[in-house]
Amino acid sequence: MRGRLTAGWLLFVVLCLAAGLSVGNRKAATEDYRVGEAGRAEAMAAEGGLERRPQEQVLISGPDQAKATAEIIARMSRLAEVEAVDLPVRSTDGHTLVVVTLRGPELEARDHVAALRTRTAEVQARYPSSRVEQTGRASIGSGMDQRRGADLARSEMIALPVTLIVLWLVFGSVVAATVPLLLALTSIAAATGLAMLASHVFPDAGVGTNVIILIGMAVGVDYALFHLKTDNARPVIVSSGLAVALSAATLYLAGDVIYASLATATILVTLVAVAGAVTVLPATGGRRITGRPGRTWAWPARRPVTALVLAVTALLALATPLAGLEVTEISVESYSRKVPAVQTRDRLIAAFPELRGAHQIVVRSDPAQAPRVRAVLAGIDASPSRLHTSADGRTTVLTVPVLDRNDSPEAARSLTYLRKDLVPGLLNVVPGAEWAVSGDVARITDYPAHQRERLPLVLAALLAVTFLMTVAVFRSVVLGVLGVLLNLLSAAAALGTLLLLSPGPVGSRVPLFLLVVLFGLSMDYQFFVVSRIRAAARTGLPAPDAVRTGLTESAGVVTSAAVVMTTVFVSFIFVDLAELRQMGIVLAVGVLLDAFVVRVLILPTILRLLGERAWWPGRAVG
Known part of the structure; x- marks a missing residue:
């Protein structure tokens, strides 16, 4: 069998x-x-066939740059992946730029950019005294994928042997x-x-x-x-797994x-x-x-109120930095500079500052209003190469360069000015016109805003899942409320610790995802500890003795599991990718705090103080 x-x-x-x-x-x-106004603008542009096209930039400098430039143009033009190659442009400091537009949607360019990079490398090899290098969204994305793969491989090399050693120490x-x-x-x-x-x-x-x-x-x-x-x-494992899965399912509500x-x-x-x-x-x-009984857990039983106050105060102190939490969409501005294409982008921006980023103003109107729309938008930027109208005359797009970092306050203010003041003020004179602003700054602005808008819904669902799952398993409203409060305290302390250990903006996806995961993992330990305490109470032990017995049976398992789990999460702290590193910090700290402080100190102490009332409206026995 x-x-x-x-x-x-x-x-x-x-x-x-x-x-x-x-x-x-x-x-x-x-x-x-697509989310927010940026997503609406991009949908309007795509409807008119004016969506952003994937482009790569080849930056050339050195004594042979004229020959290298001609060869880049010739080689790129012959590629099936290439739609167009622009005429070369020279910067004031002597660099030459060749812009190459790829075929297909923007996100698919990453799958086709290898052929272009091969041609760039071939030209570089032919003219070693010059510098011929390529960057662009696809090149940077491909480089980040390679970096992510290397990071994960390194994390696995750390996590697997360390986990095995810890498990060996646990099991002998x-x-x-x-x-x-x-x-x-x-x-x-x-x-x-x-x-x-x-x-x-x-x-x-x-x-x-x-x-x-x-x-x-x-x-x-x-x-x-x-x-x-x-x-x-088995019942605890099934209940715990369902709790993690249902907690994660609340993320679907983020839209x-x-x-x-x-x-x-x-x-x-x-x-x-x-x-x-x-x-x-x-x-x-x-x-x-x-697990062997540990004397560590006897002190809270002797001085429950003191233990409870100290533990809760410590976690609240760790959570206080959350008051200054700033989230940002991780963008190319904050990518690891170990990626060659990111380094090339820095040199490209130094030579051609106008290529750092752009706002895109998208206007949809009656075709008869197209000339008027173009005239209005030309008042913002008169460069003909930045103004395009769709074949049916319904959609017009103006691209406005952004010289500031895309994640800077200055760039954000310029976006707000366009959206709230300049564009509405100018286009109000065009009957029936509809407009929206997208672009590099809009994308990294609207995404966190969209998350903040959905956060209350996701958080409410997460709290409801925690409460209902706990009540369903233990038939206790008190434990349901207690589970919600302790999970919030544990997660807040872990996120606050991240801000202490890693000051600065946090990746926009980090807080909500980690809140959901920590809630799920916390319920793992909650179910395990409480089930042991309830089992002890069902033998007829008084509440203090049941708590002590249940804790003796569960504390070693919970803390051992937490130590092993932490070794996995710690391995992600050493990666270059900011969001993955931040996730590793929060999960490692969160699991340790939840296991060693919340589940084997605060929770049992509260249960000991509440006694039989902890199981209301049911009872531990029966």
Whole structure:
């Protein structure tokens, strides 16, 4: 029987991977990312055939730049991926710029840019005394993908051996230590295949794999520990997994392709890990290893009020930096300068400052009003090369250069001025005109604004899930309220610690995603600790003794799981990608605080003080 279950699990993993690979991964398209006024402007432009086209810039300098420029133009013009090559432009400091426009949508350019970069490298090799280098959104995106892959590989090289060592210390056996690790790795493999299938419903925004690895290692090891170190852990594992999955599902309410991708990845890898933990783990015959009682947990029982006040005060102090939280959309301005295409962009901007970024004013009107619209927009920028009208005359787009950093206050003020004052004031004279402003600054402004708008809805759903899941499992309204409050306290302290350790703006996707994940993981420990305490109470022990017994049985498991999980998250702190690094910090700190402070100190102390009232309107016994 054991052999069949193990073989069945491995077959399931292989089938998931095979099914995913057979249908492939559907990447999110440009239109999937549109939010706010910027998204509305881009949709209007696309309707008129004036959407942003993918462009690459080749920057040339040195003694042979004339020959290199001619050769770049000739080689690029022959490529099937290229739609047009502009005439070269020379800067005041002696650089030459060649702009190459690719065929197809903006996001697909990353898949086709390799051919262009190959031609640039060939020309560079022919003229070594000159500098011939390429940049652009596609080149930078491709470079960031390579950097992300290298970061993940390095994280795995750190996380896997360290996790194995920690598990060996916990279990005292290398064989036993490999079981949680194998569950995590096979869960990641199966979830990766399932995520490819799911991408045809929820397009992959390019973050799914990162999340599957991050969460898969955490919950896979977590559930394996619950199984191997306790009896009858199956109900707790199932309840915990459902809690994590339902918490992640609240991200769908954000109405954003990136959050939908994050939610899908988290749900799939969590449910797969649960399935493995309740089916294949019992088949391994792994022995139960009971955590030894620790004197560390006796002090709160002796001085509960003092322990509670000190612990809550410490967490509130860690949370105070959240008052100054600033979020920003991570853009090319803050990308790692270790990516060659980003370095080239810096040199490009130094030579051609007007290419740093742009506002795009999109106007839709009756075709008969097109001349009037063009005249009005020409009053903003008279350059004919920046003003385009669609073939049907309904859509006109003006591109206005931005000389400031796209994430600077100056750029934000210029966007506000265009949207609130200049454009409405000028276009009000055009009957029936509809307008919106997009561009580089608008994209990184509207995205965080869209998240702030959806935050109350997601947060309300998350709190409701926490409350209802706790009430459903333990039949206690008091525990439901307590779970919500403690999760908020734990998550706030973890996010506040991030601001202490890493001052400055936080990636716009970080707070909400981590809030959801921390709530889910916190419920893991909440369910485990409370279930042990309730089991002790059902034997007839008074409340203080039940808490002490339940804590003795659960504290070692929870803290061991937290230490192992933290080793996984810490490995992400050493990556170059800012958002991934910030996620690693928050998750590592959050798990440690939740396990060592909230679940084995604050929660049991409150339960001891509440006594039988903690189970209202039900009872622990019966």
